[in-house]
Each structure stands twice: as structure tokens, then as C-alpha cells.
Amino acid sequence: xxxxxxxxxxxxxxxxxxxxxxxxxxxxxxxxxxxxxxxxxxxxxxxxxxxxxxxxxxxxxxxxxxxxxxxxxxxxxxxxxxxxxxxxxxxxxxxxxxxxxxxxxxxxxxxxxxxxxxxxxxxxxxxxxxxxxxxxxxxxxxxxxxxxxxxxxxxxxxxxxxxxxxxxxxxxxxxxxxxxxxxxxxxxxxxxxxxxxxxxxxxxxxxxxxxxxxxxxxxxxxxxxxxxxxxxxxxxxxxxxxxxxxxxxxxxxxxxxxxxxxxxxxxxxx
Amino acid sequence: xxxxxxxxxxxxxxxxxxxxxxxxxxxxxxxxxxxxxxxxxxxxxxxxxxxxxxxxxxxxxxxxxxxxxxxxxxxxxxxxxxxxxxxxxxxxxxxxxxxxxxxxxxxxxxxxxxxxxxxxxxxxxxxxxxxxxxxxxxxxxxxxxxxxxxxxxxxxxxxxxxxxxxxxxxxxxxxxxxxxxxxxxxxxxxxxxxxxxxxxxxxxxxxxxxxxxxxxxxxxxxxxxxxxxxxxxxxxxxxxxxxxxxxxxxxxxxxxxxxxxxxxxxxxxxxxxxxxxxxxxxxxxxxxxxxxxxxxxxxxxxxxxxxxxxxxxxxxxxxxxxxxxxxxxxxxxxxxxxxxxxxxxxxxxxxxxxxxxxxxxxxxxxxxxxxxxxxxxxxxxxxxxxxxxxxxxxxxxxxxxxxxxx
Numbered sequence: 001x002x003x004x005x006x007x008x009x010x011x012x013x014x015x016x017x018x019x020x021x022x023x024x025x026x027x028x029x030x031x032x033x034x035x036x037x038x039x040x041x042x043x044x045x046x047x048x049x050x051x052x053x054x055x056x057x058x059x060x061x062x063x064x065x066x067x068x069x070x071x072x073x074x075x076x077x078x079x080x081x082x083x084x085x086x087x088x089x090x091x092x093x094x095x096x097x098x099x100x101x102x103x104x105x106x107x108x109x110x111x112x113x114x115x116x117x118x119x120x121x122x123x124x125x126x127x128x129x130x131x132x133x134x135x136x137x138x139x140x141x142x143x144x145x146x147x148x149x150x151x152x153x154x155x156x157x158x159x160x161x162x163x164x165x166x167x168x169x170x171x172x173x174x175x176x177x178x179x180x181x182x183x184x185x186x187x188x189x190x191x192x193x194x195x196x197x198x199x200x201x202x203x204x205x206x207x208x209x210x211x212x213x214x215x216x217x218x219x220x221x222x223x224x225x226x227x228x229x230x231x232x233x234x235x236x237x238x239x240x241x242x243x244x245x246x247x248x249x250x251x252x253x254x255x256x257x258x259x260x261x262x263x264x265x266x267x268x269x270x
Numbered sequence: 271x272x273x274x275x276x277x278x279x280x281x282x283x284x285x286x287x288x289x290x291x292x293x294x295x296x297x298x299x300x301x302x303x304x305x306x307x308x309x310x311x312x313x314x315x316x317x318x319x320x321x322x323x324x325x326x327x328x329x330x331x332x333x334x335x336x337x338x339x340x341x342x343x344x345x346x347x348x349x350x351x352x353x354x355x356x357x358x359x360x361x362x363x364x365x366x367x368x369x370x371x372x373x374x375x376x377x378x379x380x381x382x383x384x385x386x387x388x389x390x391x392x393x394x395x396x397x398x399x400x401x402x403x404x405x406x407x408x409x410x411x412x413x414x415x416x417x418x419x420x421x422x423x424x425x426x427x428x429x430x431x432x433x434x435x436x437x438x439x440x441x442x443x444x445x446x447x448x449x450x451x452x453x454x455x456x457x458x459x460x461x462x463x464x465x466x467x468x469x470x471x472x473x474x475x476x477x478x479x480x481x482x483x484x485x486x487x488x489x490x491x492x493x494x495x496x497x498x499x500x501x502x503x504x505x506x507x508x509x510x511x512x513x514x515x516x517x518x519x520x521x522x523x524x525x526x527x528x529x530x531x532x533x534x535x536x537x538x539x540x541x542x543x544x545x546x547x548x549x550x551x552x553x554x555x556x557x558x559x560x561x562x563x564x565x566x567x568x569x570x571x572x573x574x575x576x577x578x579x580x581x582x583x584x585x586x587x588x589x590x591x592x593x594x595x596x597x598x599x600x601x602x603x604x605x606x607x608x609x610x611x612x613x614x615x616x617x618x619x620x621x622x623x624x625x626x627x628x629x630x631x632x633x634x635x636x637x638x639x640x641x642x643x644x645x646x647x648x649x650x651x652x653x654x655x656x657x658x659x660x661x662x663x664x665x666x667x668x669x670x671x672x673x674x675x676x
Binding site for chain 1: 299301303335337341344371373375376378385386387390412423425430480482487528530532533534535560562563566568570607608609610611636639640642673675676
């Protein structure tokens with residue numbers, strides 16, 4: 001992580017010196033904005049590193065334009081891996097017809113993730129394609145990529161400026177997905193200056209129109225370091241639907257290890 | 271040595287099993303599904319005594335789950351019962367699961383009645399051999415009877431090794447004379463013949479290795495024991511001709527692999543089976559391609575194609591399970607990814623050696639939070655009497671099922 005930062009810092013210095021030679025301050029400013037965007041996003045990631053593992057329960061409430069609701073209850077276990085994406089095991093409690101359906105994911109910072117699905121009625125473990133980044137997760141307004149762990153190499157960055165949001169002085173950073181299969185051209189992320197928490201994200205679709213807004217609220221700090229929101233609301237501006245997430249029972253450093261994330265644990269996730 | 275340790279754990283497990291009843295820190299969950307199913311047959315059956323247009327049934331499948339020692343020990347009990355309007359064989363009870371699991375860091379022991387699925391393909395499950403088919407549930411062979419087993423699963427860096435002791439063989443279920451989707455003759459379910467003198471008490475063995483290496487998921491096994499597929503032979507019984515079931519002993523090697531390459535899933539399964547009567551190879555292979563987000567919508571369309579081959583070919587007409595010797599399967603899965611998880615599956619099976627064709631369409635969606643409705647259409651066409659589909663060529667039907675989960 002630090003090596004990567006050093007390298008990019010050296011690169012920036014080099015780029016800046018090149019820019020001053022060509023006397024184009026505009027390029028320098030662009031380089032500056034990109035560098036600052038990366039630095040802010042990296043700092044947010046660094047501050048959320050070292051939790052080792054966590055478990056939590058999630059309630060997902062789907063609402064359509066008519067106000068009809070549908071709920072999903074999901075439990076998850078995540079193992080933090082440094083140098084690669086996290087490993088996670090997710091189990092559905094509701095809707096009841098998919099109770100016990102579980103999802104094992106080995107995410108990777110570069111390339112496709114490895115994903116397996118367990119179907120309890122058939123007792124079948126299926127390796128599934130992880131290409132589906134943009135598709136909706138269980139009929140919600142969250143896509144698979146919205147729910148995957150944030151990793152620095154997944155985006156390129158640009159600092160847009162400062163803005164006060166939810167009463168907090170914040171950075172506004174634009175992030176461009178590297179993955180061609182992403183459903184977005186860009187996302188604008190508001191990160192508060194004091195604690196580097198993501199407060200809000202605007203998602204722009206492949207045609208570069210504003211598609212969705214995600215707002216996080218009710219942040220709580222765990223182990224005197226890690227901030228987690230209790231609530232998140234995703235609003236789709238194009239179809240009028242929304243999905244609310246409510247987290248509970250957050251626990252960190254519970255002692256999970258590699259052995260808790262394989263086909264066997266997937267089959268008995270309950 | 272590991273087996274000895276495993277058996278000891280099983281005994282310890284039985285002792286520990288009593289703990290949750292004492293009110294020690296444990297977790298208990300109850301869930302259930304009940305369902306109503308109606309089949310509508312387009313034509314009259316080919317054989318006398320077969321039911322006519324409609325066949326209604328209801329079923330219940332509760333599940334009781336206990337876990338204790340912070341999830342290291344658990345017990346699951348899942349009985350099943352279906353009551354059918356006409357078919358007395360289809361009105362049946364089965365313990366789908368009554369199983370105890372003890373988990374340690376790199377091994378786990380599973381004891382009791384369980385279901386184990388092996389394989390990767392969609393249209394035929396060649397390598398899936400542990401459980402007997404519950405043939406009265408549906409004609410597709412996807413429903414299984416619970417199998418008594420002791421299974422030690424060892425997690426290694428180089429894959430998962432599963433060792434199985436399988437005492438207590440289960441006979442396949444067959445419908446009575448009233449049932450549709452059956453052979454011209456009724457299968458005798460009372461007098462069963464076995465190759466082994468131990469009959470249904472023969473202790474079967476299996477060992478399987480499975481592993482994920484990058485984009486590849488592979489598995490291989492060896493099974494020794496009672497063949498799950500009976501040889502059916504006509505005989506006189508009480509003045510009528512019926513089919514008698516004969517279960518041979520077999521040695522079977524199986525291999526399955528899936529390559530997950532972007533939007534493409536490549537699937538392959540093969541078995542080599544050796545019985546007293548014959549030895550043969552069979553294979554099933556194909557792909558599944560998923561087109562994600564059709565026309566910028568949230569609808570996914572999957573395209574499936576698989577080919578089935580059997581070394582016995584056409585010759586062994588009397589042999590069981592040579593239904594797919596040179597068959598092509600095509601399918602499409604449409605997932606709407608909506609709030610109700612609506613899904614439609616189309617499937618087409620063509621026997622390339624005979625003019626036989628089967629078509630199935632399955633559609634299902636959730637209604638509200640706790641109901642699920644599914645509508646299945648199955649059509650069969652066959653003009654050659656030597657083809658297995660010939661006997662069910664007049665059994666085209668629509669099946670409506672409503673399931674309630676609580």
C-alpha cells in the first residue's frame with residue numbers, strides 16, 4: 001500500500017516537472033486533482049484497514065414507486081485480506097423461499113472475483129460467473145458492484161472540491177471504474193474531512209446520466225477506530241424505486257480465518 | 271486412523287447431542303414449506319387404469335434445526351410427506367434429512383440421513399450417485415430420497431476429501447397403475463431382487479476429492495456399492511405382468527469439471543461404471559452463456575447447450591438409464607431480477623438416434639413475502655417404440671404449484 005503511494009507520488013512529481021517545462025498549468029492542475037482524489041480515497045481505505053474480520057446482520061427493504069415493500073434478511077461474515085480483496089460468506093434468512101441460500105465470494109483487486117452459490121433445496125454448490133457487476137442484487141437497487149468491497153485499483157480518481165454535506169465539511173471525489181463491465185461511467189463520492197467516512201455517492205449510468213444516489217447515516221465507531229453506518233438509502237432517480245439497508249450486530253476481530261470460507265462452510269451456513 | 275478418530279467423534283457427538291435439550295446455549299430454528307400442486311394432462315393415458323385429466327396433491331416439508339457449541343455442533347431434521355389424489359405410491363413419507371454435524375477447524379463429521387449432490391451439468395446428473403431418486407415426485411429425477419451415511423470431510427490445501435460409509439440402501443420409488451409418466455408395465459415395489467446377498471443392508475463406500483483451481487472447479491470420485499439404477503424385467507405376479515426391480519453391485523468412477531470464464535461456464539461430467547452385466551462410459555458436456563442486462567434492462571438471459579453420450583449406445587434396450595446415448599439438450603434461462611425473483615426456463619431435449627423430443631417450460635415467481643407460484647409445461651414426442659419417451663408420449667401436461675413458506 002505504502003509502496004504504491006510512494007510510486008504514485010514520484011510519478012506525480014515527475015509529471016508536475018514535465019508540466020512546468022511545457023508551461024501548461026492546466027495539465028498540472030489536472031494531475032493535482034487526480035493525485036488529490038487518489039490520496040483522499042487511499043486515506044479512507046487506510047483508515048478502514050486492520051479490522052481483520054467482521055460479522056453483521058443486514059435488513060434490506062425494497063420499495064417500488066407505489067410504496068410496496070419487500071424485505072430481505074442477510075447475514076454476512078467477512079475476512080479482511082491485505083494485498084487482495086476480501087473473502088465473504090453471505091446467507092439469506094428472508095425471503096423465506098430462499099432461506100439458507102448462501103453466497104461465497106473471494107474478491108480480487110484485479111480481475112474477476114471467484115463466486116459460489118449454494119442452493120439448499122438441491123444441496124448444490126454452483127460456481128457462478130462474477131462478470132455480472134451491474135445487475136441488481138436480489139431485485140434491489142443495489143448492484144453487485146455496489147456491495148463489493150472498495151479497493152483502490154478498482155477506480156481512477158479526481159478531486160472535485162470541498163462541500164458541506166450532512167453538516168460535515170467534506171471532500172468531493174470523482175471515481176471512474178476501471179472494469180469495463182461496470183454499470184457506471186463515474187461516481188461522485190462525498191467523504192468527510194474529519195473521519196474519512198463515505199457520506200454520499202452519486203452514480204452515473206453508462207450514458208453518463210445520474211442514475212442513483214446512496215446516502216449513509218447513523219455512523220458508529222467500533223474498536224475506537226472503524227466507522228460503520230447503521231443505515232444506507234439507495235434511491236434510483238430513473239425508476240423511482242429505492243432500497244434501504246439497516247445493519248445490526250456488527251462485530252469485529254471475531255477470530256474468523258481462512259478455514260471459515262470454503263465449500264464446506266458454504267454448505268452449512270445456516 | 272482418521273476414521274477411528276471420526277467414529278469416536280460420532281459417539282461423542284451423540285452424547286453432545288443431548289446438550290441442547292438441557293437448555294445449554296443453543297440456537298433453534300423452525301421453518302417449513304407446504305404446497306399444493308395440480309397437474310393437467312392434455313390427452314388420455316395410453317394404458318388402462320391410468321388417471322385421466324387432473325392429478326392434485328399436497329405436501330409438507332418442515333425443517334427443525336438446532337445448533338450449539340457456537341455452531342460447532344448442529345442437528346437438522348427435515349421430514350417430508352406428500353398426499354396424492356390418485357397415486358398411492360406417490361402418497362409417501364420420507365425423512366429427507368436427520369443429520370448431525372460436528373465441525374472442527376479443518377474437518378467435519380456428518381452423520382445421519384442426508385442428501386449429497388455432485389456434478390455441474392444441468393440437463394442430466396450423471397455423476398450424482400449418493401442418493402436414490404424419488405421417482406414419484408417428478409419424472410425429471412431431480413428429487414432424491416434421504417440416504418443414511420457417515421461422512422468425514424477433510425479440508426486440505428489441495429482440496430476437500432470426503433469419505434463416505436453408506437449403510438442402508440433405498441429402493442427407487444415408482445408410481446402405481448394410476449400414475450401417468452410411467453412405463454407400460456407397473457413396477458413391482460414389493461419383491462426386490464439384489465445381486466448382493468446382503469440385499470439392502472450392503473454397506474456402500476465412496477471417496478471424493480474436489481477442488482477449485484483458479485477458474486476451474488473439479489471433482490473426482492470412486493463409488494463401490496449398490497447401483498442406484500434398477501434393471502427392470504417383466505415377470506408374472508398375481509396373474510398380471512409387472513416389472514421386477516433388480517439392483518446390481520457396481521464400481522463407479524466419476525469426474526466433473528467446470529470452467530468459469532467470464533460470461534461462459536463450460537461443464538463436463540463423465541462416469542465409468544462396472545457391473546457384472548456390463549462396463550460402460552457415459553459423458554455429458556456443454557456450456558452456459560449468460561447475457562447480462564439485455565438492452566440495458568435488468569433482465570439476464572442464459573443460453574445452455576449440452577450433449578449426452580453413452581458407450582452402450584442403442585444396443586442395450588433393456589438396460590436402465592440408456593435414455594441419453596446421443597442426445598442434444600438446448601435451453602434458455604431468463605431471470606428478470608425483479609422484486610419477485612421472476613424466472614423462466616426453457617428446455618429442449620432431442621434424441622439424435624430416434625425421432626424423440628421433449629420440451630419443458632418452467633416459470634416461477636414469488637407472490638408477496640411468503641408464497642411462490644410455479645407453472646411448468648412438459649411436452650413429449652416420440653414415434654419409435656424402442657425410445658424411452660415412447661411410453662410417455664401421451665403424457666403432455668401442465669403443472670401448477672403454489673408453495674407457502676413459514
